[in-house]
Amino acid sequence: MSIRFLTLNGAYYMIFTNMSSNIMEGKSMEVARTFLSPTFGMMTLDETCRSVFDYISADDKCRYSIIIGTDSEGFGEVDFVSVIVVHRIGKGGRFFVTKTKIPNIVELRQKIHQEAALSLEVTEIVVRKLKQFIDEDILFKGLEIHVDIGRNGPTKDMIKEVVGMIKGCGYNVKIKPDSFGASCVADRYTG
Numbered sequence: 001m002s003i004r005f006l007t008l009n010g011a012y013y014m015i016f017t018n019m020s021s022n023i024m025e026g027k028s029m030e031v032a033r034t035f036l037s038p039t040f041g042m043m044t045l046d047e048t049c050r051s052v053f054d055y056i057s058a059d060d061k062c063r064y065s066i067i068i069g070t071d072s073e074g075f076g077e078v079d080f081v082s083v084i085v086v087h088r089i090g091k092g093g094r095f096f097v098t099k100t101k102i103p104n105i106v107e108l109r110q111k112i113h114q115e116a117a118l119s120l121e122v123t124e125i126v127v128r129k130l131k132q133f134i135d136e137d138i139l140f141k142g143l144e145i146h147v148d149i150g151r152n153g154p155t156k157d158m159i160k161e162v163v164g165m166i167k168g169c170g171y172n173v174k175i176k177p178d179s180f181g182a183s184c185v186a187d188r189y190t191g
Contacts, residue, residue, distance in 0.1 A: 033125075035084070035096040048096045049126060052086050053133040055094055063089040066130075066139070068123045069146035069182030070115040073190040077103040080115060081189045082122045085181045097189050098122070108154055112147070115182070116162050119145050120169055143171060148183045150176030 067085040149155035
């Protein structure tokens with residue numbers, strides 16, 4: 001097991017795991033990351049962010065949420081599925097999926113923290129790119145990170161620390177049953 005330090009919005013977090021994905025080996029997520037869109041197929045990060053902007057621009061009278069969440073299944077070598085969901089409130093939405101394979105995930109707390117850290121990492125990069133197109137106040141108003149934890153079950157003891165980590169980075173956070181980005185959309189692509 002190794003320790004990796006993640007810096008987000010000036011705050012430092014320790015991630016405990018052996019990292020083997022492109023992101024975790026120090027390569028830029030912006031270079032390595034591709035997304036699957038059920039609408040458009042495989043897309044680069046730039047294409048994904050442009051598609052988010054185009055979707056919002058197509059009907060700018062609607063309200064939108066941009067939701068980022070991550071889910072995973074099992075232990076050992078785990079596929080972490082992160083999603084970007086663009087929700088046109090009351091009128092559907094689009095989503096984009098990316099996977100990160102990380103070995104040596106041995107306990108639930110480690111896995112939940114890794115899910116949150118990946119969501120934060122995707123959020124930081126997406127926000128940086130979308131600020132080129134979308135006013136920062138509008139962007140942050142509808143931005144949410146969804147985490148796959150809730151008041152029932154084995155993750156209930158982690159709510160305070162995971163929610164605090166995300167809020168400490170300046171983002172809105174949702175937990176179950178309101179975290180459909182992680183617990184429904186990303187969950188569809190795990191396993």
